[in-house]
Amino acid sequence: xxxxxxxxxxxxxxxxxxxxxxxxxxxxMFDYFLWYKKYPAEGxxxxxxxxxxxxxxxxxxxxVFLNKxxxxxxxxxxPSQPGDSAVYFCASINSxxxxxxxxxxxxxxxxxxx
Amino acid sequence: xxGITQSPKYLFRKEGQNVTLSCEQNLNHDAMYWYRQDxxxxxxxxxxxxxxxxxxxxxxxxxxxxSREKKESFPLTxxxxxxxxxxxxxxxxxxxGGNDRGRDRSYNEQFFGPGTRLTVL
Numbered sequence: 001x002x003x004x005x006x007x008x009x010x011x012x013x014x015x016x017x018x019x020x021x022x023x024x025x026x027x028x029m030f031d032y033f034l035w036y037k038k039y040p041a042e043g044x045x046x047x048x049x050x051x052x053x054x055x056x057x058x059x060x061x062x063x064v065f066l067n068k069x070x071x072x073x074x075x076x077x078x079p080s081q082p083g084d085s086a087v088y089f090c091a092s093i094n095s096x097x098x099x100x101x102x103x104x105x106x107x108x109x110x111x112x113x114x
Numbered sequence: 115x116x117g118i119t120q121s122p123k124y125l126f127r128k129e130g131q132n133v134t135l136s137c138e139q140n141l142n143h144d145a146m147y148w149y150r151q152d153x154x155x156x157x158x159x160x161x162x163x164x165x166x167x168x169x170x171x172x173x174x175x176x177x178x179x180x181s182r183e184k185k186e187s188f189p190l191t192x193x194x195x196x197x198x199x200x201x202x203x204x205x206x207x208x209x210x211g212g213n214d215r216g217r218d219r220s221y222n223e224q225f226f227g228p229g230t231r232l233t234v235l
Contacts, residue, residue: 004156034223043118043204043226044157089156101147101172101206102224104156 003027004092006105014113019077021108023090026071030092034102035064035075038087047088048075077110085112117141118227120205125232127199135190135230137205146188147206147224150174157204163188164210192232199234 005024013019023033031052036044050057050064050073057064063076077084087109091102118139127133139146145164149157159172163182177196182188188207192199206224 006156009154036226041123041202041229041231043120043206043228045226046223049223091157101149101159101162102157104149104158106154106156 002105003030004090004103004105006088006090006108008108009106010109010111012111012113013080015082016079019075019080019084019110019112021075021077021088021090021110023073023075023105024071025073025092027092027094027103028071029094030103032093033064033066033073034091034093035062036089036091036104038089038107044089080110080112082112082114085110118205118207118225120203120227120230123228123230125230127232127234129234130194132194133192133199133232135192135203135205135232137188137190137227138186139188139205139207139225139227140186141207141209141225142185143207143225144185144210145208146182147208148172148178148180148188148190149204149206151202151204151229160190160203199232202229202231204229 003026034049035047037047038044048059048062048064050066055066066073087107089107090105121136147162148160151157158174160178161180163169166185169182179191205227208224
């Protein structure tokens, strides 16, 4: 039973355009969300996060939007660059107790085409 | 140069043998975590530790064991009881365990090591 869902296994975007990666969650106790970027055979690196008390957080080319009523968040990358090609994981933290680690989605492989 | 180190990067073992994966951090973080990644899957939590001498099972703890005798170190042992041990193992740490929406991002952010790919033959 997946609590964090990334329904697009891969996404191809032209360089310079906007990349939009989506993430849905089912657990209403999740109240902090993070996006990680991962290259093959490396550990994930933190990209950007958002607390449920906000609906938008921006950091340079990266913006995360949170729609709590829809239990949906998205990561926007604009403009997309070749170095953005990687797997992006959406992750959440449960404020209601339970295991203290992050709950991850399965990831979306972003491919930036020249 | 602060960070998390995992060694070795690649590890091969025969079926039925226990194997211990190393994880060290010099970030002075309280909390440490072990995740496993399988092809086409997200990361799944195996064990976590919020403080020294304390650890808790994650979602897929069966067949694994850990210890947290020192703040800097959180080794993971993959035992012969783990039915599908071949995977990419990732260690992470965070400044504190737990979630506090009022804190800044460093309170919740987890930093990951480079990973160990374990192959059981």
